[in-house]
Amino acid sequence: MILKILNRTLRVAKSLMTPSPANKDVRYEAMHNPLRYRGEHRVDYKTCIGCDSCNKICPTHAITMKHLPLKKQNIVPEVNLSVCIFCGLCEDVCPTKPEKSIILSGGRYDMLSGGWHDDQTDFWVHTDVPQSYIDSRLEEEEATRVKKELIAKKKAAEAEAKQKEALGETPKKATTTQPDFNKGVLE
């Protein structure tokens, strides 16, 4: 009996000494923060190939694709966090390698804690693509367009030459200057 009482007093005394687990301000620091934690999305517009599969699989239609003024790869995902259920399927289907273009795991957990009403009216993961990136992409596109035109011209010229060959005429321009120039561009 006395032992029991002693035991219990000891236990109570011990528990007084142990620090309370509730000593963290969870607004700024999570109690448990694993690597796979599905938090706020991060979208990498540079690697995104604009395949639309994250939009297609999203079970709550939280993802909308933002259009860029480009011809190819011209959509990037934006996520409405007030609709998102953080299932992470968009990350699963993202085909880019080695890094996925849309990532939730390891994302921020404190999406709400920082802000108040003003933040919540715009509760989105915006994918802000800088104008310089768009410009450089436009330049690239222009370059590829020029390349393609050149290739097409070359092909047309070759076809013409072949036609002439078939007709029995000797090829003049097509074999001499143009192919070398085009070859360099192709490589």
Next chain:
Amino acid sequence: MKNLRKIVEEFSCEYVENYKKIWIKAKLNSKNDLLTLANALKKEGLRSLSTVSPTDFLEDHIMEVNYFFEDLETKRNLWLKIDLPRKVEECKVESLTPLFPSAAWHEREAFSMFGVEFLHHPDLRDILKSEDFRGVYPFRKDFDWGAHEKNQMQNIQQIVDAFKKEQEENEIELDPDSSETMLNWGPTHPASGPIRLRVHCDGEEVISIDPDIGYVWRALEHLVTKKDFVGAIVAVERLCFMDNINSMVGYCMAVEEIADVKITPFASWMRVLLGEVARVSSHFMGLGGFFNNIGLHTLGMWNMDTREFFLDFLESYSGARIATASIEPGGVRYGLDMSMFDELQKALDKFDTTVGEVEAIFVKNPTMKLRSDNVGILSKEDVHEFGLSGIVARASGVKTDIRIDEPYAAYDELDLKYITQEGGSANDRFMMLFRDIKQSIEIIKQAKFHIEKAVAEGEMNPTKDHMVKVPKKLPKGEAISRVEWARGEVLMHLVTEEKAKSPYRLKMRAPSFNHTMMLNHLLKGRTLSDIPLIFGSLYICQGDLDR
């Protein structure tokens, strides 16, 4: 089994075939045979009707009604189909409720969602759907949800009007000189959750109870058909957040059966492990809920503390504490990092250190025993008749546990025994919950040991073995799967079309539906103070009640 087959073959059937180990699948040619067959089945011992699940085939103009008969004792089951004409006026069939009381609400559900009329049903009213759906059948393939949602304000007005009318009628119908009243228990009662019990009482004494359910009706069965086979898991897991893993396991098993895919041993063991962790975390809430409803919140708080350790493991594994979405067709969604087992071990240690105190203070609590020992008694007969399952059935001494009856995942390799409790009172159900937790912890330990051993020996690769590829398009087919969920038996009936990208129909039979049906049976003639106690002891979750 042979007897059962013989009985079915006596009737004119399109086909009778064996399905899985303990099922017979048959299709009746004529709906006129249904009642005689049901009578014969009942005599043979198949006393519970698990669920009634209509499938709407729009192009064939057929409403196919599936009946799932079960025998909880000898584990023989029958899957019976009947074709009905699809037109609402002709879509009628004889009700089985007089023979199988468990069918009562399931037939009401089929009536409200698909418009199948069950003749001679004692109480064929709408259930689940709100007043604005009266006269229309939302799960029929030609129902236009968009058009319905356009009149939102009008719909809300309709719901409000109906509620006011009900209250007015109550006042007119009840004798003003007597002490009879209609009480609304819920949906904002602290112990109720989103459910409303219309309690017709005379002073303290309960005359009858009519639950009004559907407050969290999300039409999950319809939502699933709008998603692809992988995306559907997020709808299926929302059956109830407390044990979300096992519901996904059931759905994935059905998909895998249609796709004819076999999962790896590692995935099946992970399904056992994760499923039991989810079961434990659900049972913790159940135990706490029982005491909360009596009015003591300490156990609930203590359990939340221990439960958090188990949720930490789930969070480390899947990235989310509760809506884990971690089981996918083809296996489990993530590979396992073996260091996550340290966290699981922490949770198990925490359980081992606290279980003694919980047992001494709460489980053996004399006050609780006095209060709940002779309340809400369910006999074995009730369990069979009303198709109860899970801990509610086992608390009445019925040996039923899908993990043993029809082993799935890796449960057949485990050392498992039926644990039952005689008596069937509220106290027995509480005890059953507690013992079930202990059993689950044992299973977790076994599964953990097995996985660790197999990984150490190189039989399993925890980072690569977790998934087998399942094709995006499935062939035409249908499958059923059953899992032992935290609250009881979940039966999933999945139908797919040719080259399907999404399920054509998924029926989820959830145990709380049957358990809520028992409230009237248990509370008739008792006092008002018993309502929270019995409600708490039935371990009802509104998530799977409404779906």
